[in-house]
Amino acid sequence: MxxxxxxxxxxxxxxxxxxxxxxxxxxxxxxxxxxxxxxxxxxxxxxxxxxxxxxxxxxxxxxxxxxxxxxxxxxxxxxxxxxxxTDHEPLARVCIGSVKGDLHDIGKNLVVMMLKGAGFEVEDLGVDVPDEEFARAIERGNQVVCLSALLTTTKPQMISVVNHLRQFSNGAKIVIGGAVITQDYADRIGADAFGKDAPGAVKAVKRTLGIAA
Ligand code: B12
Known part of the structure; x- marks a missing residue:
């Protein structure tokens, strides 16, 4: 002990x-x-x-x-x-990726670790992830999709992912973050939540699922 x-x-x-x-x-x-x-x-x-x-x-x-x-x-x-x-049940299944065109993954990897540490099962889709891959991750049973973008040029890619996922939505939640992302942007593009940093990502994912932080 x-x-x-x-x-x-x-x-x-x-x-x-x-x-x-x-x-x-x-x-x-x-x-x-x-x-x-x-x-x-x-x-x-x-x-x-x-x-x-x-x-x-x-x-x-x-x-x-x-x-x-x-x-x-x-x-x-x-x-x-x-x-x-063991019988340790994950809080929920979450997938995450850096959007198409974006190769930055240090921040995303920290978010993965914090989410795992908080008790979530996390599927890391990697970097430069096409919209359809996020949709496939929902089909595999992920309840929350997390999107990361670090570049001004890849930020609008989030609009494309959100629109794509909403088309096939089965109620999966979308959480976005990355240095160029703000709460205002999340509201504007119809994402469910925004997280400023890795601890903020955990809070945002919990909020979308109605889990107490
Ligand atoms: C390291 C780095 C790189 C590395 C990436 C290595 C890697 N494996 O990630 C390399 C060298 C490959 C790179 C390449 C480029 N980069 Co770069 N890069 C950086 C740098 C220095 C650090 C990024 C970083 O890791 N930060 C540390 C982590 C911990 O912070 P973070 O990523 O923001 O993540 C935190 C939050 O944002 C949040 N978060 C992140 N993701 C998510 C997701 C969710 C869902 C949530 C809730 C939260 C969340 O939580 C994280 C932890 O707290 C930044 C400058 C900077 N200071 O940010 C430039 C920077 C991002 N890069 C920049 C640029 C321009 C480029 C290039 C275009 C350069 C070029 N001409 O080739 C390329 C683009 C490559 C591509 N297609 O993606 C610019 C972007 C400017 C802009 N606004 O568009 C920056 C800001 C540098 C600058 N000042 O000009 N880069």
């Missing part, structure tokens, strides 16, 4: 981007047969939320957030297969 001090150490290790310590502590918890969902919820997700808050307030910047995300991923890689074996 992890002691309270070790749980605090796990929290700090994620905030500090100390992947080695994260992997060591999560491995210890797994080998002791501990409730890994509990570790995720009590220590790891709060750490990523802290990192997200520090990023939002300008205390830390992208490099620190990426290192923290990398450390978090080290823990998630150990937890994911174990949770997949």
């Amino acid at each position: 992890l002691s309270e001090e070790e749980k605090d150490a796990l929290f700090d290790a994620i905030c500090d981007g100390d992947r080695e310590t994260v992997v060591a502590l999560v491995t210890k918890a797994r080998d002791a047969g501990e409730d890994l969902g509990g570790i995720l919820n009590d220590a790891m997700i709060p750490a990523m939320t802290e990192v997200g808050d520090q990023f939002s307030t300008g205390e830390i910047f992208v490099p620190e957030m990426l290192v923290a995300a990398h450390a978090m991923q080290g823990g998630i890689d150990i937890i994911e297969p174990v949770l997949a074996q």
